[in-house]
Every structure is written in structure tokens, then in C-alpha cells.
Amino acid sequence: MSDLKQTPLHALHVSLGGKMVPFAGYDLPVQYSLGVMKEHIHTRTKAGLFDVSHMGQVIVHGPSYEAAATGLETLIPVNILGLGVGRQRYGFFTNEDGGIEDDLMLANRGDHVFVVVNAACKAADIAHMREALEPEVTVTEITNRALLALQGPAAEPVLSVLDPRAAQMRFMDVATLNLDGVEVWASRSGYTGEDGYEISVPADAAERIAKKLLDHPDVEAIGLGARDSLRLEAGLCLYGHDIDETTTPVEADLAWVIQKVRRAGDERAGGFPGAERILCQLDSTITQKRVGLLPAGRAPMREGISLFETEDAPDPIGTITSGGFGPTVGAPVAMGYVGADNATPGNTLYGELRGKRLPLTVTKMPFTPANFKR
Amino acid sequence: MKYTEEHEWLRADGDVYVVGITEHATTQLGDLVFVELPEVGATVSKDDEIVVIESVKAASDIMAPVDGAITEVNTALADDPSLANSDPLGEGWFFKIKPSDPSQFDGLMDEAAYNALIG
Known part of the structure; x- marks a missing residue:
């Protein structure tokens, strides 16, 4: 596939022995020589460096922060206006049916x-914002910066x-830091359940900064394989798998993302796509819900496996959307x-695996305790 | 030592053959996390899918390399699938098979032919 895009760290991945695979249109390392299991454990015990430069970095700029935030609140059911300077929040774009277009x-x-x-x-996100926001609010994709995550x-x-x-x-928290003479935009956040940082770095300095971080004996380069097992143990959703345009935030057990001020009866209630359905679901019952599942045996149960109430029930009552082996849990999750x-x-x-119904237990997530520095 | 195109190795041990997967295979598969072995005493035919293995990435099958009867399985491997990664030619063996048709061995590769296959 010659049309795969490369991140500013592509040459570094190759030189580090990264096993490169196509992912979201980019040529990215699924693992390095340590392998998924050791990379996962290293991140939980020391620190892992991830290249997440394939993700979209976008600046939404208006005449004021309030103008940009007010515009975005028409697309995102989150309190963006009330977000303090230097603070970050998780959110999602919703659609008219209350489904999630992206997180x-x-x-x-x-x-x-x-x-x-x-x-x-x-x-699609950038087009969506440009279409919906007032002309004085500009949406700019930042294409000259890499994005690194240092986690653990x-x-x-x-x-x-x-x-x-x-x-x-x-x-x-978000802040501008200076790493070895380079101005970077850092946030104390990540996708592993561990403490850590996500760091937006000018593309031309990305390899130097990455090498500087990797020089530390506690830091290893970590690929997409461990990124997935880490986020799964942390109970975090992968868009297109655990959440998509057909699942609502309430069904996805992400109601906590919608602050009170955006809920029914409050100051800025609704006003985002699908608000009627989502706000109604917050106050009533839902038909399906995202849950954690612990398979009883050693066999991993992966995405797509049908779930049944009993060993011989004819019709499934659910489906696994993400599954695999949890290296820190030491068992499938x-x-x-x-x-x-x-x-x-x-x-x-009961999950149906290779023709056999095997038990699993509905479990609270995360599967490994979160390790955030609050 | 003999090899199959499915990246299994076979080593003679008296009148049975010990079977495992090659280091090339374990490197390609990544860390193994689950192994389901056949029943001891089972009669199997060449190319029957008799072992299920799962790595951190995906599930795959291991096929019977020849016709025969399973005489022993490596229960230590079922308890600790990582043995196949750490010692694929030794402690990471999968099962022992008593072949019923020795002529099938002519279809297997020697080490030089296998090394040529994996390049």
C-alpha cells in the first residue's frame, strides 16, 4: 500500500525495529522488539512512549474563547464554556439519533x-465543525505537529x-512546556489508565524530542498492540468498536461526560444533535448498555462474539465489542x-467461542485501577 | 528434525514424534496467551485442526502434521502459553503423535528446505 501516510516519527519507528502495519491510513508500529506483552507491562510499571501523530489536532479559534466554545457546544454535549483556562475535557460529537460520531x-x-x-x-469532524460553526469561528487542522504520549x-x-x-x-491540565528548547503543548492525560502526558510537538523537532525521552532508561517505545490492551484494561472505548454512530452516550455508559449544565432543566440544557433522545435516556431506562466482561477461562473472547443469557438460550442478548488478553490482569478481558x-x-x-458456550462475568471497569494524578 | 509449511517442527522420540511450532512462527504470532491441546488418545488425520492457539493479536489453528494418535500433550504449555515464545523448540512443545503412515514423512521438509521457505 503505497498511499499510506507517515508520521514525523516514521524513520525512528523503522530504526527501532517497529513492525509496521497500516492503521487509519498511516504506516504505524504495532509493536517493537519487546513485543506487546512486555510493552504493556513496561508502560504500567515504568513509562512508554507512543506516537499518536495520526490523530487530528485542530484549533478552533473565534473572536474569543467563549465564541468558539459556544459554537462547539451546539455539536458536543459537554460544558465547554465552563472549562477553565489550562483545563481539558473528554467529549464527543453526537448525531441527530443521539449516536456518537467521534470522541x-x-x-x-x-x-x-x-x-x-x-x-x-x-x-469528517473538521468538515462537520466548519459547516456548523459561525464564519467568525475558524477551524484549522494542525498538520505541522506530531503528537506523542508518554504514559506510566x-x-x-x-x-x-x-x-x-x-x-x-x-x-x-494543559500547559505549554519547553522541552530542550522546543515549545510543546502538553496535557496530563492519556489512553492507558496510567498517569502521563500527551504532547504536541513541532514536526521538525519530534524525532529529537522522542529520542531524548527514549534515552531515559525507564522509557521504551510502545506500539499500537499494547496501546489497545492498555486502553481495554482501563475500560476506555475505541471509536468504531465500543462506540459508534449507533450507540448513544448513555448506552455507552458515558453519561458522566455530559455535565449537569447541559442536562434537562439546567442553564444550557440540550442544544446539541440528538439532545432529545440522549436527555430522555438520562432520565429513563435504556435497552442496551456497555459493560465490562471477564471470561472465566483462559481463552480470549474477542470483538464480534455473541453473548447469551444461558448455555442453551437460542437468541443472543449482546455482543463483545472489544476483547483480548489483559497482560496486567493476567487473564482475558x-x-x-x-x-x-x-x-x-x-x-x-455465555459467549459463543468456536461453537462452545463459555461463561463470563459482568464486571465493573476499569479492570486495572486507574493511576491518575488528580 | 522435520518441518511443515504450517511452521511446525517434528522431532523423533522413539516411535513417536514431538511436535511444536518454530521460532519463526512464534515471532510472527507474537506473545501466546492461550493454548487448547487435543485429547490424549485421539486419532487424528493430517491437516485436522487439532490445536487452537491465541496470541495477543489473534487466534490460529495448528493442524495435525501426519495421520496418527496423540500419545501425550504438554500440559505445562496450556498452563503457561509463553513457553512457546521463550523456548519454542524445547519446553514449548505441543503434543506427541504416533504416526500411522510413515510414508507421509516424505512430504515434510528438512531444515534447509524450511529455512529457504521462511527466507
């Missing part, structure tokens, strides 16, 4: 909103060597959608 991060960087969206959705308990000590201000940041009356933690369900 994203929003940061108040003083005079603009900095938005990070999924690689596969970025063109050693992330703070490692980054603090380069800029001690990194240690002062709390979970979901999964998540999926089940009928709301089967969503109680402790409930036993």
Missing part, C-alpha cells in the same frame, strides 16, 4: 479551543527532567453491549 479531547488554551480527534474521523508511573519524573513544570500539572437487564455486575453470561 475527542477539548482543551481551553486561553484564546482558543484545542481539539484532538480520531485519525479515521478527522476529515515514570512519566512525571522523566518529563520533569526536561521541564520541571510538568510535575505541577494535575490530571487533565472484554467489553461489550448487553441488554440492560443483564448489565448488573456479577451477572453470568
Whole structure:
């Protein structure tokens, strides 16, 4: 596939022995020589460096922060206006049916909103914002910056060597740091369930900064394989799998993302696509819900496996949307959608694997305790 | 030592053959996390899917390399699938098979032919 795009760190991945695969239109490393299991464990015990430059970095700029935030609140059911300067929040674009068009991060960087969206959705997201926002609010894709994630308990000590201000940041803070003479936009966040940072770096300095971080004995380069097992253990959704345009935030167990001020009866209730359905679901019952699932045996149960109430029930009551082996849990873990009356933690369900019905238990997520610096 | 195109190795041990998968195979598969072995005593035919393995990435099958009867399986491997990654030619063996048609061995590769296959 010659039309695959490359990130500014492509040459570094190859030189580090990364096994390159196509992902969301980019040629990215699925693993390095350590392998998925060791890369996963290293991130949970020390620190892992991920190249997430394929994700979309977008600046939404208006006459004021408030203008940009007000515009975005017509697309996203989150309190963006009330986000403090230097703070970040998780959110999503919704559609008229209340489904999720993409999930994203929003940061108040003083005079603009900095938005990070999924690689596969970025063109559609940008078009969606440009179409909906007033002309005085501009939407600019940042294509000259790489995005790195440094994740794990050693992330703070490692980054603090380069800029001690990194240690002062709390979970979901954003700040401009200076790494080896380069201005970077850092947030204290990630996609692993560990403490860590996501760092937007000028493309021409990305390899130098990445190498500088990798020089630290506690840091290893981590590929997409471990990124997926880490986020799965952390109970975090992968867009297009655990959430998509047919699942609502309430069904996805992401109602916490919608702050009170955007809910029925409050100051800025609704006003986003699908608000009627989503706000109604917040106050009533839903038919399906995303839950964590722990298979009883050693066999991983992966995406697409049908779930049944009993060993011989004829009709499925749900489906696994993500599943695999959890290296830190030391056992298979999964998540999926089940009928709301089967969503109680402790409930036993059966997954059909290679013609056999094998038990799994509905479980609260995360599967590994979150390790954020709040 | 003999090899199959499915990246299995076979080593003679008296009148049975010990079967495992090659280091090339384990490198391609990644870290193994699950192994389901056949029943001891089962009679199998060449190309029957008799072992299920799962790596961190995906599930795959291992086929019977020849016709025969399963005489022993490596229960230590079922308990710790990573043995196939750490010692694919030793402690990571899968099963022992007593062949019923020795002529089938003519269809297997020697080490030079296998090394040529994996380049």
C-alpha cells in the first residue's frame, strides 16, 4: 500500500525495529522488539512512549474563547464554556439519533479551543465543525505537529527532567512546556489508565524530542498492540468498536461526560444533535448498555462474539465489542453491549467461542485501577 | 528434525514424534496467551485442526502434521502459553503423535528446505 501516510516519527519507528502495519491510513508500529506483552507491562510499571501523530489536532479559534466554545457546544454535549483556562475535557460529537460520531479531547488554551480527534474521523469532524460553526469561528487542522504520549508511573519524573513544570500539572491540565528548547503543548492525560502526558510537538523537532525521552532508561517505545490492551484494561472505548454512530452516550455508559449544565432543566440544557433522545435516556431506562466482561477461562473472547443469557438460550442478548488478553490482569478481558437487564455486575453470561458456550462475568471497569494524578 | 509449511517442527522420540511450532512462527504470532491441546488418545488425520492457539493479536489453528494418535500433550504449555515464545523448540512443545503412515514423512521438509521457505 503505497498511499499510506507517515508520521514525523516514521524513520525512528523503522530504526527501532517497529513492525509496521497500516492503521487509519498511516504506516504505524504495532509493536517493537519487546513485543506487546512486555510493552504493556513496561508502560504500567515504568513509562512508554507512543506516537499518536495520526490523530487530528485542530484549533478552533473565534473572536474569543467563549465564541468558539459556544459554537462547539451546539455539536458536543459537554460544558465547554465552563472549562477553565489550562483545563481539558473528554467529549464527543453526537448525531441527530443521539449516536456518537467521534470522541475527542477539548482543551481551553486561553484564546482558543484545542481539539484532538480520531485519525479515521478527522476529515469528517473538521468538515462537520466548519459547516456548523459561525464564519467568525475558524477551524484549522494542525498538520505541522506530531503528537506523542508518554504514559506510566515514570512519566512525571522523566518529563520533569526536561521541564520541571510538568510535575505541577494535575490530571487533565494543559500547559505549554519547553522541552530542550522546543515549545510543546502538553496535557496530563492519556489512553492507558496510567498517569502521563500527551504532547504536541513541532514536526521538525519530534524525532529529537522522542529520542531524548527514549534515552531515559525507564522509557521504551510502545506500539499500537499494547496501546489497545492498555486502553481495554482501563475500560476506555475505541471509536468504531465500543462506540459508534449507533450507540448513544448513555448506552455507552458515558453519561458522566455530559455535565449537569447541559442536562434537562439546567442553564444550557440540550442544544446539541440528538439532545432529545440522549436527555430522555438520562432520565429513563435504556435497552442496551456497555459493560465490562471477564471470561472465566483462559481463552480470549474477542470483538464480534455473541453473548447469551444461558448455555442453551437460542437468541443472543449482546455482543463483545472489544476483547483480548489483559497482560496486567493476567487473564482475558472484554467489553461489550448487553441488554440492560443483564448489565448488573456479577451477572453470568455465555459467549459463543468456536461453537462452545463459555461463561463470563459482568464486571465493573476499569479492570486495572486507574493511576491518575488528580 | 522435520518441518511443515504450517511452521511446525517434528522431532523423533522413539516411535513417536514431538511436535511444536518454530521460532519463526512464534515471532510472527507474537506473545501466546492461550493454548487448547487435543485429547490424549485421539486419532487424528493430517491437516485436522487439532490445536487452537491465541496470541495477543489473534487466534490460529495448528493442524495435525501426519495421520496418527496423540500419545501425550504438554500440559505445562496450556498452563503457561509463553513457553512457546521463550523456548519454542524445547519446553514449548505441543503434543506427541504416533504416526500411522510413515510414508507421509516424505512430504515434510528438512531444515534447509524450511529455512529457504521462511527466507
